[in-house]
Amino acid sequence: MNPTTPAIVAQAAARRLPRGALLLFCLAYLLPGFVGRDAWKIDDVAALGYMWELASGSAQWLHPTLVGITPENPALLPYWLGAWAIQWGPTGLAGDALARLPYMALLALALAATWYGTYYLARSPGAQPVAFAFGGEALPKDYARAMADGGLLAFIACLGLAQLGHETNPAVAQLGFAALLFYALATLHFHWRTALLCAALGVLGLGLSGAPTLALLFATGGAAIHLLERKTGDDSTERDLLPARTVTLLAACASLCAFLFLRLDLWRWKIEIPAATLAELSSALQLLTWFTWPAWPLALWTVWRWRAHLFSKNLSRHLALPVWFVLVTLGSTLTTSSPDRTLLLGLPAYAALAAFALPTLKRQVAALIDWFTLLFFCGCGIIIWVVWIAMQTGFPSQPAANVARLAPGFEPQFSWLAFAIAVVATLVWGWLVKWRVGRHRAAIWKSLVLPAGGAALCWTLLMTLWMPLLNYTQSYNALVRHTLERMEPRGCVETLGLKAGKLAAFQIYGQLELKPIQAQAQCPWLISEPGEATMQPRWVNQTQWDLMAQMHHPADGNETVLLYRRR
Numbered sequence: 001m002n003p004t005t006p007a008i009v010a011q012a013a014a015r016r017l018p019r020g021a022l023l024l025f026c027l028a029y030l031l032p033g034f035v036g037r038d039a040w041k042i043d044d045v046a047a048l049g050y051m052w053e054l055a056s057g058s059a060q061w062l063h064p065t066l067v068g069i070t071p072e073n074p075a076l077l078p079y080w081l082g083a084w085a086i087q088w089g090p091t092g093l094a095g096d097a098l099a100r101l102p103y104m105a106l107l108a109l110a111l112a113a114t115w116y117g118t119y120y121l122a123r124s125p126g127a128q129p130v131a132f133a134f135g136g137e138a139l140p141k142d143y144a145r146a147m148a149d150g151g152l153l154a155f156i157a158c159l160g161l162a163q164l165g166h167e168t169n170p171a172v173a174q175l176g177f178a179a180l181l182f183y184a185l186a187t188l189h190f191h192w193r194t195a196l197l198c199a200a201l202g203v204l205g206l207g208l209s210g211a212p213t214l215a216l217l218f219a220t221g222g223a224a225i226h227l228l229e230r231k232t233g234d235d236s237t238e239r240d241l242l243p244a245r246t247v248t249l250l251a252a253c254a255s256l257c258a259f260l261f262l263r264l265d266l267w268r269w270k271i272e273i274p275a276a277t278l279a280e281l282s283s284a285l286q287l288l289t290w291f292t293w294p295a296w297p298l299a300l301w302t303v304w305r306w307r308a309h310l311f312s313k314n315l316s317r318h319l320a321l322p323v324w325f326v327l328v329t330l331g332s333t334l335t336t337s338s339p340d341r342t343l344l345l346g347l348p349a350y351a352a353l354a355a356f357a358l359p360t361l362k363r364q365v366a367a368l369i370d371w372f373t374l375l376f377f378c379g380c381g382i383i384i385w386v387v388w389i390a391m392q393t394g395f396p397s398q399p400a401a402n403v404a405r406l407a408p409g410f411e412p413q414f415s416w417l418a419f420a421i422a423v424v425a426t427l428v429w430g431w432l433v434k435w436r437v438g439r440h441r442a443a444i445w446k447s448l449v450l451p452a453g454g455a456a457l458c459w460t461l462l463m464t465l466w467m468p469l470l471n472y473t474q475s476y477n478a479l480v481r482h483t484l485e486r487m488e489p490r491g492c493v494e495t496l497g498l499k500a501g502k503l504a505a506f507q508i509y510g511q512l513e514l515k516p517i518q519a520q521a522q523c524p525w526l527i528s529e530p531g532e533a534t535m536q537p538r539w540v541n542q543t544q545w546d547l548m549a550q551m552h553h554p555a556d557g558n559e560t561v562l563l564y565r566r567r
Contacts, residue, residue: 003308007129007359009146012442014138016145022152026111028425029156029456032463033166034100038475039508040167041559042501045476046071047169049504051082051099062264067495067503068516074268075170075210081106082168095508096168103168106176110165111152113179114348117186118151118355119144124189126309126316129359147355150445154298155351157451160291162459164344170210171341177205178218178325178345182352185222185321192246200253204260212261214332214345219254221324223247229315284334291343294369294451298354299326305360318356325349358444366447370436377454378433381426381461388465403469409554410472418464425460429453473555476505483551484510486563487525496537497529502561526564540564 039045049066053059064071064079071079082099089098121127122144131137138146155161164171181202188195199219206215227247261267288296303323309316310323329346333339390399391412403410432453436446462470472478483506484490492513495503506512506527515523517539526545531537545564553559 003126003314005126005128005130005309006305007127007356009129009138009143009359009444010132010136010442011138011142013359013444014142014146015443016142017149017443017445022149025452025456026108026152026156028460030104030107030111032460033163034104035097036467037166037463038471038477039096039504040470040474041476041505042499043169043171044167045504045508046500047078047167048082048096048099049500049507050079051086051168052095052504052508054079054083055086055095066500067498067507067514069500069503071500073170073210074266075173075208076264076266077205077208078170078173078210081173100168103166103172106172107165109176110179110348111155113176113183114155114351115148115152117179117183117348118352119148120183120187120190121318121321121352122147122355124316124318126314127318127356146444147358150358150448151351151355153445153448153452154295154354155347157293157448157455158291158295158347158350159293159455160340160344161347162455164341171338171344173209174206174211174214174341175344175347177202177209178211178214179348181206181215181218181222182321182325182348185218185226186317186352188222188226188246188250189317196246196249196253199250200257203254203257207257207261207266208264210266211345212258212266214328214342216254216258217328218325219250221328222321223250223254225315225317225320225324229317229320284339287333287339287343288330291340292347292350294373294448295347295350295354298357299350301360302353302357306356319353322349322352326353354448355445358447361447369447370450373450373454374433377429377450377458380454380458381429384458384461384465385422385426391469407469407473407555409478410469413468415464418467422461422464425457425464429457476502476553476559477509478555479551479553479559479561480505480510482554483527483549483561483563486549486551489524491525492523493525493527494523495527496539498527498561499529502559522566524566526566528562528564530560530562537562543567 039048046066050059050064050071053066054061054064059065061080062076064076081102085098085101086095089101123140127147128140129138129143165175166172180198184195184198184202188199203215203219206212206218227244292299299322302319303310306316306319310319326346326349329343329349332342333346336342386396387399387403390396391403392414394400432449436450479502487493490512492515493506494517495506495514496517498506503514507514517526526540528537528540530550544567546567547562548565549563551561551563
C-alpha cells in the first residue's frame with residue numbers, strides 16, 4: 001500500500017514565477033561578488049596564484065605549484081579552468097577578472113541544476129499532491145515548476161552560499177559539479193541518456209575538483225536508491241522499472257572515474273576525527289544553523305511530514321535522493337578541516353527538501369517565516385546603509401569611528417554606479433515586501449520570496465556600497481602596496497615561509513618575480529614571514545641581509561611580513 005501524500009495543492013497554487021523575473025533575479029544574485037572585487041585572503045587569492053602560474057607556464061598542468069608550493073586541495077580542474085580563462089580571455093580584462101568567468105558559469109550551473117533537479121524530483125509519482133474528489137488539484141508539470149521555483153529560491157536564500165559561492169576556488173567547482181550530479185540522478189527516470197552523460201560529467205568534474213570520495217558516494221548511493229525504488233502502480237509516464245543496464249552504465253562510469261582519480265593521485269586521506277568536546281559540538285551546530293538557513297528547518301519539516309514516504313517499502317526518490325546527499329555532506333563536514341566548503345555541496349539537496357515542505361506549511365508558519373525574514377533583512381539593510389553613510393559623511397559618528405578603528409588608513413570612495421545599483425536593489429526589495437504583504441496567498445513558493453530576496457539584497461548592498469572597504473580589509477592589496485613603497489629599485493624577490501595567499505598577492509598584484517630562497521637566485525630583496533619570538537626568522541643569514549621594514553596589514557595586525565635587502 002502506498003503512503004498518503006501530505007501535499008494538498010490546488011491548481012491555482014501551482015502558478016510559477018514569471019520566467020523573466022526569475023532569470024533577472026538569478027543574474028542579480030550572480031554578478032555581485034564576481035565583478036569589481038579583488039581576490040580576498042586566503043583561499044581565494046591562493047587559488048588565483050595557482051591559476052596564474054599555470055597560465056604563465058611556470059607550473060606543470062598535472063602538478064600545479066605556486067613558487068614551489070603545492071596546493072592543500074588536491075584539485076586540478078578548477079585551476080585549469082582559471083588558467084584557460086586567463087590564457088584565452090580578452091586582453092583588455094585583468095587576469096583575476098578573467099579567472100572568475102568560469103566560476104560565474106559554475107555558479108550559474110548550480111542554480112540551473114538545482115531548479116531542474118527539484119523539478120524532476122517533483123515529477124516523480126511519490127511527490128504528487130492529493131487528487132481531489134471533483135478535480136482541481138495541481139497538474140503534475142505545473143506543480144513541478146512551482147516546486148522548482150521554491151527550491152531555487154531556497155538555494156539562493158541559504159546564507160552560506162553568498163561569499164563561498166562567489167569565490168574563485170575549488171569549492172565553487174565542487175558545488176557546480178555536485179549540483180550537476182544531483183540533477184542527473186533526479187532525472188534518471190525521465191531522460192536516462194542525458195542523465196548518464198551529466199552524471200559522468202558530474203562525477204568526473206567533482207573528482208577532478210578535489211572531492212573524489214564524495215563524487216563516488218553520491219553516485220553509488222543515488223544508483224542504489226533508484227534500484228530500491230518500486231513502481232507505485234499509478235504512474236503512466238515512467239517505465240515499469242528503471243532498466244538495470246542504466247544503473248550498470250552509471251556504475252561503470254563511476255568505476256572509470258575512480259580509476260582515473262587513482263592514476264592522477266587525487267585520492268588523499270583528509271579525514272579528521274573531531275574532538276568529542278562541547279566546544280567542537282557547539283561550533284559544528286552554529287555552522288549548520290547559520291550556513292544552511294533558512295533551508296534546514298524546512299528540510300527537517302519535510303522529513304517529518306513525508307516520513308511515511310521516506311521509511312516505507314516503496315522508497316520515494318524525491319526524498320531519499322536529497323536526504324542521501326545531505327547525510328553524505330553532513331558526515332564529511334564533521335570529519336574535515338574545511339567544514340564550510342564541504343557543507344556547501346549539500347545546499348542543492350537542502351533546497352530541494354525545503355521545497356517539499358512548502359505544500360505542507362500552515363498559514364501561521366508561513367506568516368512567521370515572512371515576519372522574521374522581513375525584520376532580519378530590513379535590519380541588515382539599514383545597518384549597511386547607515387555604515388556607508390557614516391563612511392561618506394562622518395555621521396553618525398559612532399559607525400564612522402568603528403570603521404576608522406577597524407580599518408585604519410582606509411579612504412572612503414564614492415561610485416555613482418555602485419550607489420545607483422544599491423538604490424535600485426533597495427527599491428526592488430521594498431516592492432517585493434509590498435507584493436508579499438498583499439493578497440498573494442496562492443503560490444506555493446510565496447514563503448521563500450522574502451528570504452531569497454533579502455539574501456540577494458544584502459549581498460548586493462555589501463558588494464556595492466561596502467566593496468572598497470571589504471577590498472581594503474579582506475585582500476592583501478594594502479599590505480602589498482605598503483611593501484612595494486619600501487622597495488626601490490625593484491627586482492626579483494626571494495621568499496621565505498610565505499603562505500600561498502601572500503605569495504599570490506605579491507606575484508599578481510605586486511607584479512614581482514618571486515623565487516624561493518633555497519634557489520641560488522641572488523635577488524636584491526627578501527620577503528619573509530616573521531618568527532614567533534624575535535620577529536625575525538632564524539634561517540635568514542644576518543651577514544647577507546639587512547632588515548629594512550616590518551610591514552603589517554593595516555586592518556589585521558596578524559598579517560605581517562619582513563622585508564630584507566641584500567648587503
